[in-house]
Amino acid sequence: MTGYRTPARLFHWIVALLVLATIPAGQIMIQDGLSRSVQNALFIFHKNVGVVILLVVLARLAYRQVVPPPPLPLSVPEWQRRVAGLTHAALYGLLIFMAVTGYLRVRAGGFPIEALDALGLPTFVPRSEALEAWAKAAHWWGRIALVAVIALHVAAAAWHGLVRRDGVMARIWPPVAR
Template sequence: MSTTARFNRPARLLHWTMAVMILAMLLIGVAMVTSVAHYHALVALHRPLGLGILVLALLRLANRWRHPPPELPSDLPAWQRRAAHASHLLLYGLMLGLPLVGWAMLSAAGYPIGLGGAVVLPPILPRDPSLYAWLRSLHTLLAYALFGVILVHLGAALMHGLIRRDGVFSSMASRPIPYRSR
């Protein structure tokens, strides 16, 4: 049994906090665009939560830059290594991109972007209905993409944790999990 390098504490804290926030956000988002009765309440949650995710994603990127993540196990097949790299690029791109597209889209629609109380975000794009329509579709498309990548991420993480038992899962777990070294 052994333990290898792990993500640092801020990285783990950010990962699990954001995991909950992003999963909630995706469920809120997909319910919000169909619901009649709960539309307003869900929109009121969606906007501040989205801004929160954007801010935390930036913090996380900064932390990752200063504290690079642990290496993947050396016996991991090359295609899995490439897939892991690509999926993490996608995850970061979408964590930052979705809130920004949301903000841009509401700006182009000319909506005041209220976050609760009298707090209103400034627009980041000029009002333009056709740009809004395009960004609105993009927001949905990116949200589906993020959910898809998260499913793959979840599946892969569990494969590492339960099947391969190679220390990749425990590097992000809240406390070290002993695993069999190979």
């Protein structure tokens, strides 16, 4: 069975690790009782890692256009192929949605995104309480959808890697000495 090439694997695992870091940071940063310095550090981390996630996801999508993913093994039923395709599309769509709604929420609220500000990029979004409120709600609901789709993705990976042992998980697993 052929696996993903190294760049695709790197894109996958970089995004996975960054998302797994930003989700709890995003949840913790909005809790009551945090010191202002901890809350500020978490907000800065969450916003700027969100920018990195968006850039890596866009690079991965561009890479997929040039180097398509390897086909699933013939042992994978057609319905699972369809679910896998829909799940991957949902993951990409939700990751982009989260970055865009996060950006809109922050910029419409008049807050900085330090990495973009350091590059001298304009904000592109005027201050707007209505847009900020909409983006905040959309980002919150998007988080729930993203966590659900990630859970489905991880469950399917575990099913293929631990139960079926059909090589599907090995296609994306980091290439390490065995």
